[in-house]
Amino acid sequence: MEDQESISFLTQQQAAEIDDLLIGHLGFSIDQLMELAGLSVASAITEVYRPSKYNSVLVVCGPGNNGGDGLVAARHLHHFGYKPCICYPKRTPKPLYAGLVTQLESLSVPFLPIESLPHELVNFNIVVDAIFGFSFQGNPRPPFDDLINSMASLREHNHERQKSPAIVSVDIPSGWHVQDGDISGQGIKPDMLVSLMAPKLCAKTFRGPYHFLGGRFVPPSIIHKYKLQLPPYPGTSMCVQIGKLPQVNLKAPIPPKLLEKNVEANPFVQFQIWFDDAVAAGTNEPNSMALSTASKDGKPSSRMVSLKKVDQGGFVWCSNYGSRKGREISENPHASLLFYWNILNRQANVRIEGFVEKVSDEESEQYFCSRPREIQIAPAVSKQSTEIPGREFLQQQCKELEEKYLRGRSMIPRPQHWGGYRLLPERFEFWEGDESSVHMRLRYFAQDVDGKKEWRIVQ
Ligand SMILES: Cc1cc2nc3c(=O)[nH]c(=O)nc-3n(C[C@H](O)[C@H](O)[C@H](O)COP(=O)(O)O)c2cc1C
Numbered sequence: 001m002e003d004q005e006s007i008s009f010l011t012q013q014q015a016a017e018i019d020d021l022l023i024g025h026l027g028f029s030i031d032q033l034m035e036l037a038g039l040s041v042a043s044a045i046t047e048v049y050r051p052s053k054y055n056s057v058l059v060v061c062g063p064g065n066n067g068g069d070g071l072v073a074a075r076h077l078h079h080f081g082y083k084p085c086i087c088y089p090k091r092t093p094k095p096l097y098a099g100l101v102t103q104l105e106s107l108s109v110p111f112l113p114i115e116s117l118p119h120e121l122v123n124f125n126i127v128v129d130a131i132f133g134f135s136f137q138g139n140p141r142p143p144f145d146d147l148i149n150s151m152a153s154l155r156e157h158n159h160e161r162q163k164s165p166a167i168v169s170v171d172i173p174s175g176w177h178v179q180d181g182d183i184s185g186q187g188i189k190p191d192m193l194v195s196l197m198a199p200k201l202c203a204k205t206f207r208g209p210y211h212f213l214g215g216r217f218v219p220p221s222i223i224h225k226y227k228l229q230l231p232p233y234p235g236t237s238m239c240v241q242i243g244k245l246p247q248v249n250l251k252a253p254i255p256p257k258l259l260e261k262n263v264e265a266n267p268f269v270q271f272q273i274w275f276d277d278a279v280a281a282g283t284n285e286p287n288s289m290a291l292s293t294a295s296k297d298g299k300p301s302s303r304m305v306s307l308k309k310v311d312q313g314g315f316v317w318c319s320n321y322g323s324r325k326g327r328e329i330s331e332n333p334h335a336s337l338l339f340y341w342n343i344l345n346r347q348a349n350v351r352i353e354g355f356v357e358k359v360s361d362e363e364s365e366q367y368f369c370s371r372p373r374e375i376q377i378a379p380a381v382s383k384q385s386t387e388i389p390g391r392e393f394l395q396q397q398c399k400e401l402e403e404k405y406l407r408g409r410s411m412i413p414r415p416q417h418w419g420g421y422r423l424l425p426e427r428f429e430f431w432e433g434d435e436s437s438v439h440m441r442l443r444y445f446a447q448d449v450d451g452k453k454e455w456r457i458v459q
Pocket residue numbers: 285288301302303304305306307317318319320323324325326384385
């Protein structure tokens with residue numbers, strides 16, 4: 001994550017000038033910039049709010065470009081697995097906007113009448129504020145003034161985050177002054193701000209937990225002309241997180257998650273909620289887990305593996321079947337998994353115990369094919385847990401294989417000794433602790449009821 005201190009912020013005039021340059025000399029069209037902006041917003045939302053938990057999204061669109069960004073974002077969110085709805089009370093009669101509406105209608109994305117909001121806002125998991133962008137000046141007029149007030153009061157309405165939608169603002173929280181921010185103090189307080197191109201000055205006063213930058217299209221001539229300092233985008237990502245996570249006051253009590261009302265009857269659902277929290281908090285490699293196995297004479301061993309998938313059947317990872325863990329599992333299928341996440345000073349761990357079985361060949365094939373090509377090479381040469389003449393020996397073997405397959409442009413076949421394992425849980429233990437030394441524990445035990453697996457909960 002980039003430190004906000006080292007990033008450039010734009011005035012309203014600079015933002016307008018850069019827009020003109022992009023669309024003038026630099027050959028961009030509004031359609032292109034809008035597409036990239038909307039895709040960035042949808043990508044940033046996906047980074048933090050998983051569709052499994054935050055499925056229903058309301059996108060509130062204003063009459064200008066910001067509203068267009070919202071329409072594009074809604075289309076991408078639909079394809080990413082969310083269920084978006086649109087509120088677009090002042091439609092712009094230009095072909096670009098009419099086309100975006102047609103695209104959404106063809107996906108059966110509903111357009112809601114403005115009268116049905118503000119009461120309905122609380123029923124959404126996410127509300128995207130795409131009403132006004134950086135060219136807005138003055139005070140919001142009807143019908144947007146009421147909508148903005150309703151969004152602003154969402155935070156006061158309900159402080160229990162699960163029941164109140166997350167608010168995501170596109171470029172500028174609507175109603176804020178582009179440079180001075182929320183002057184009245186009564187404006188929208190978004191949870192996420194997605195700045196586009198470069199953050200505008202008002203973003204300096206943004207206090208929500210997630211600030212992202214999107215719009216990965218700024219050419220070097222603009223960067224030089226305006227002496228812009230912008231963070232690099234990771235890999236092929238359309239967005240990058242900027243700004244620090246909010247500092248947690250260690251003395252303030254951290255609300256425990258494991259209150260009775262927060263306990264799910266199904267431990268897989270409970271797991272998914274904690275996992276999503278760990279992802280949202282930016283935990284490093286939240287899918288890393290310690291796997292403990294034991295030999296047939298009960299001697300234990302542990303190592304880290306990466307969770308590939310969790311479904312109602314169990315927890316899947318991939319490995320070398322001939323490794324030490326592979327040998328131990330074949331002798332003794334009992335194993336235990338342990339996740340540990342430090343979520344903003346809430347330490348959480350989940351222990352899962354059960355039986356391990358190999359996944360089907362077809363499933364292993366799928367996991368193998370989903371790996372990038374260069375990573376497919378490693379299992380083909382790796383003889384895990386065995387002695388080798390040295391690191392160079394393995395590197396040489398990788399090189400030879402790479403050349404062989406790259407030359408032939410053929411598929412790298414899955415080695416028979418590589419595949420997936422699934423742990424079928426019999427028992428879960430969720431534990432959390434914080435600075436106040438108040439520790440909570442929640443256990444689930446599988447029991448057979450008339451041939452059906454049911455979960456007994458012990459707190
Ligand atoms: C964060 C992390 C993730 C790992 N993920 C895997 C994995 O998914 N599969 C795997 O076989 N090894 C993985 N490893 C390597 C194992 O920890 C271990 O060194 C290797 O599998 C050999 O273990 P064994 O000799 O006990 O069988 C990972 C290591 C780390 C540090």
